[in-house]
Amino acid sequence: xxxxxxxxxxxxxxxxxxxxxxxxxxxxxxxxxxxxxxxxxxxxxxxxxxxxxxxxxxxxxxxxxxxxxxxxxxxxxxxxxxxxxxxxxxxxxxxxxxxxxxxxxxxxx
Amino acid sequence: xxxxxxxxxxxxxxxxxxxxxxxxxxxxxxxxxxxxxxxxxxxxxxxxxxxxxxxxxxxxxxxxxxxxxxxxxxxxxxxxxxxxxxxxxxxxxxxxxxxxxxxxxxxxxxxxxx
Numbered sequence: 001x002x003x004x005x006x007x008x009x010x011x012x013x014x015x016x017x018x019x020x021x022x023x024x025x026x027x028x029x030x031x032x033x034x035x036x037x038x039x040x041x042x043x044x045x046x047x048x049x050x051x052x053x054x055x056x057x058x059x060x061x062x063x064x065x066x067x068x069x070x071x072x073x074x075x076x077x078x079x080x081x082x083x084x085x086x087x088x089x090x091x092x093x094x095x096x097x098x099x100x101x102x103x104x105x106x107x108x109x
Numbered sequence: 110x111x112x113x114x115x116x117x118x119x120x121x122x123x124x125x126x127x128x129x130x131x132x133x134x135x136x137x138x139x140x141x142x143x144x145x146x147x148x149x150x151x152x153x154x155x156x157x158x159x160x161x162x163x164x165x166x167x168x169x170x171x172x173x174x175x176x177x178x179x180x181x182x183x184x185x186x187x188x189x190x191x192x193x194x195x196x197x198x199x200x201x202x203x204x205x206x207x208x209x210x211x212x213x214x215x216x217x218x219x220x221x222x223x
Binding site: 006009031032034041042043044045046049051089091093096097098099100101102 | 113142144149150151152153154157165167168199201203208209210211212213214215216217
């Protein structure tokens with residue numbers, strides 16, 4: 001059973017607009033959530049994280065929102081840039097880190 | 110620092126052959142993990158280790174063995190390769206600050222089992 005779900009396999013956003021990537025989880029023991037970015041033929045790289053005691057964390061153009069009651073988190077990228085085109089993985093941690101299937105983000109010129 | 114290194118970058122095996130995927134890190138991280146990435150499946154955890162001498166199973170451990178004799182190395186062994194193990198394998202090392210884990214990935218090993 002999938003514990004971390006990214007239900008949108010792909011997303012296309014115009015350059016300069018906001019990209020919103022969504023993630024749902026089922027395990028209430030998760031207390032730390034992460035977003036990774038992955039380019040083809042490279043390993044994933046850490047982007048931003050949030051602890052379960054917070055509901056928002058911001059780092060430059062990237063903001064992660066956590067809604068614990070809904071078991072939902074989202075990543076906002078604003079403004080979106082061409083270099084943001086990549087696969088984005090949502091992940092969650094209890095005693096190990098579990099990943100979702102990823103969302104491929106296309107930034108359109 | 111080299112970070113997390115993985116060898117080989119690419120490997121072709123025949124069904125039934127064995128091999129070891131190497132992973133090393135020079136950051137003195139206690140935690141190390143192996144993931145496989147398959148199309149449409151994301152990253153799935155195979156095995157992980159919270160320190161030298163300690164390993165545990167992840168989501169998809171069958172067909173794989175690991176050991177952690179040193180902090181630096183975490184090899185992944187395929188004892189009898191199967192076509193279903195064709196995948197891209199990523200090793201990661203990480204450190205903890207409280208409950209917050211920061212994870213660093215290697216560049217991956219692409220494995221084809223015929």
